Structures are given as structure tokens and as C-alpha cells.
Amino acid sequence: MAAGIDWPVTIGVLTGIVGTVTGIAGTIMALIALHRTKWVREVEMRLDLDKAIVTASHTSFALPDLLQRALDSRRAVLAAQGRGNSGAWQALNDEIHQAKAKWWQLHQAVAGLAESSDRQPLESMAATLADVHALQLDLTAMSDKDRAELLHDDETRREIARQHESRLP
Secondary structure (H helix, E strand, O other): OOOOOOHHHHHHHHHHHHHHHHHHHHHHHHHHHHHHHHHHHHHHHHHHHHHHHHHHHHHHHHHHHHHHHHHHHHHHHHHHOOOOOHHHHHHHHHHHHHHHHHHHHHHHHOOOOOOOOOOHHHHHHHHHHHHHHHHHHHHHHHHHHHHHHHHHHHHHHHHHHHHHHHHOO
8 A cells, every 4th residue: 555645534634624614603603693683682672662762751741731722622611511610510620630640640650761761681671662652552542532522522612503503593
């Protein structure tokens, strides 16, 4: 047998070394991609949380004006119906007082979540986002209720005006 290089063995060793280096490089690339994916997911969650907080805050800040407009509108309707000092008037005042108290609780909760959300870890951001969405639902329900009552009051005023016009000679 001639002394020399055993080419098949040498090629097999070199292929094994190249495969090992490729495997290590692939593992490093996968770890980097995993880290970037986690970072991107955290950024997306933080953006979603910030957007939800801004939306809830906007709704919360707009609600007192809407509550006041609804109160004024309902009082005007009660006065036009001749029920200015009735039990309905007192019930309306009680309802508005309760609505303002509920609004204040929701407003404080949104403000508290806005302050605490600045540097939350990714694990707790999902729970905070769910809390903000629940608050937003409550604020939206209050807003929708008052908007619907304003529309109802407008229709009631039109009906009172029609009745008044039909009585005129």
C-alpha cells in the first residue's frame, strides 16, 4: 500500500468541520433572530398599550362635557314638559351625580394605568392592555348612553314643539 493522503477520509473530515461551523453559525443567527423577535413583540405591545391608553384618556377627558350637555338637555326637556320640580328632576340629578362619580373612578383608573405602564415588562403589558380595554368599554358605554339620550331629548323637544304648534289657532 502506498503511503499518502487518504482522500476520502480527508474530504469527510473537512466536510464535518464545515458542517459544524455552519451549524454553530445557524444557531447564533437563530438566537439573534429570537432576540430581535422578542424586542419587536415588546415594541408592538408597548405601542398597542400606549394607543389604548391615549384612546381611553381622550374618551375620559371628553366625557364630562358630554355629561353636562346631557344634563342640560334633560333638564330643558323636563322643564318643557312642566316637570321642573318633580321626582323625575330629582332622579335625573341623582343619576347625573352617580354618572359623574363613575366617570371619576374610571378617569382615575386610566390615569393610574397610564403612569404605571411606562416601563412594564412584556409579561404584564398584556394584562394592563386588557384592563385599559375594559375601562375603554365602560367609558364608551357611558358616552354612547349620553349621546343616545341627547338624540332622544332632541326628538322629545321636536314632539313638544309639534304639540304646541297644533294647539295654536
